[in-house]
Amino acid sequence: MAGDLLKRAQTEGTPLIDGDEATFVWHGKKPPHLIGDFTNWEDGEPVRLVRVAQQMWAAKLNVPQDAYLEYIFMQDDARLTDPFNPRTIPNGMGKINNYFFMPEGLPTPLSRRETGVARGTVTTHRIDTDDRAAGRLRKVYLYQPPVHEPCPLIVVWDGQDYLRRARLPYIIDNLIAQGRIQPLALAMVANGGQARLLEYGCNDITLTFLIEYVLPLASQCLNLIDITRSPGSFAVLGASMGGLMALYTGLRLPHIFGKVLSQSGAFSIEDYDTVVYDLIQMGEPKPLQIWMDVGKFEELLETNRRMSQALQAAGYPVIYREYNAGHNYPAWRDDLWRGIEALFGI
Missing domain, CATH: 2.60.40.10 (Immunoglobulins)
Structure with missing residues (x-):
């Protein structure tokens, strides 16, 4: 034997x-x-x-x-x-x-570069942070889909990882080509390295960097819909601390980011609940559509369950998913298409 x-x-x-x-x-x-x-x-x-x-x-x-x-x-x-x-x-x-x-857990084919599929364009930019973010310069990767009409924008925290490890532009290319979502542009913002936790810990200075520097760059370089005429049409995406920051961004700026994709959000750190728990209980619900997912094999499972329940109790529309994986980019990559299709499907 x-x-x-x-x-x-x-x-x-x-x-x-x-x-x-x-x-x-x-x-x-x-x-x-x-x-x-x-x-x-x-x-x-x-x-x-x-x-x-x-x-x-x-x-x-x-x-x-x-x-x-x-x-x-x-x-x-x-x-x-x-x-x-x-x-x-x-x-x-x-x-x-x-x-x-396991046999039924194969990686999504949407993350592969497919022959014959029209590809969007990714360009790399370096923004002077002007003390709004750690370091003097910050990389932002912009994705323009292969279409001519104006598109909504998804801002992506930890953008370098969603670009390289999650292959997000390929996922968008394939979903567009299959007629499953409306065309979308991306602004994938690199994190601050050792300052990542500070920048994503519900930090309003990070939001000023987003508003004053990232969004103007995206508007200049990408063919975007006019957010002043279509309030809340943009989305924000992130995982772990980035998932926390994605929800915080939506709660603070719902007139811009009316759609939130939070993957394995770090809504609690150790035994401390972050301010998002307080924000969702203040006043009337913000005009948000929220999609959340989390792995059943990760320590953030319980805080995501609590956050989903808290959001729904406060009157927010939430789509919540659990899957059989841990806290890593292959898991986020393979589930993300569901959230994009749920919020931008046609």
Whole structure:
């Protein structure tokens, strides 16, 4: 049996998938332990591998059929990639994770560049921050869809990651080509690096940078609808702290950003609820359409459930989704099209 396990690991790669069971395999004298989305990484209890034969170790987990999960082995505080799994991905924090999809959890084809699909144009710009954001210059990536008519705009926090890791322009290209959404332009704003948490922590100075610098640049370089004639027609998008900032942006500037896409929003930090919980209870609901999603394998699940319930209790229209994945860009990439189609579908 152990020989079959090793042979399968060598030929099929790991984890071995049998129904809803994923088996992780290690060959060596000493087993590492296993952490990942399913343990809340280092903050949870690691999975211990058990000996199944001489120098053979294994661990089995029950995993939903449509899950996408990332993981790594740990031994003596060192991260070890899975030798039987060649699929690796940067985690956005300078480290590498292994990953796998369950049989029904394949990546969305919308994030691929398709032959014959008209492509929009992405241009790179550097804005003088004038002390409205960290650093002297800030990159903004503008996407003009392959159409001639004026379009609504989506402002994207953590824009460099949505551009490169989520492949957002390809998703927009494909949705437009398939006739599923109205054409959309993008202003993908790079974050402030080490100042990211400060800039996205419900920061009004970040909003002044957006209003005074990003929106004028977008209006100059992109063919946008007149927001003064169509108030609230723009949208704002972000994930994690960017998801918090997306909702905050909509609550503070609903006359511009009437549509909010918040992915895994960090609405609470540790045990502290951010000011958005207070804002949604003040006065009449703002004219917002809100789409939220969050992974079932991440620590922000509970605060997103609470925020969804709080928004609905305050009278806001909310579309809320949970999916079987963790806190990462592949998960956000593969679910985002649903939010874009929900808010801009035709």
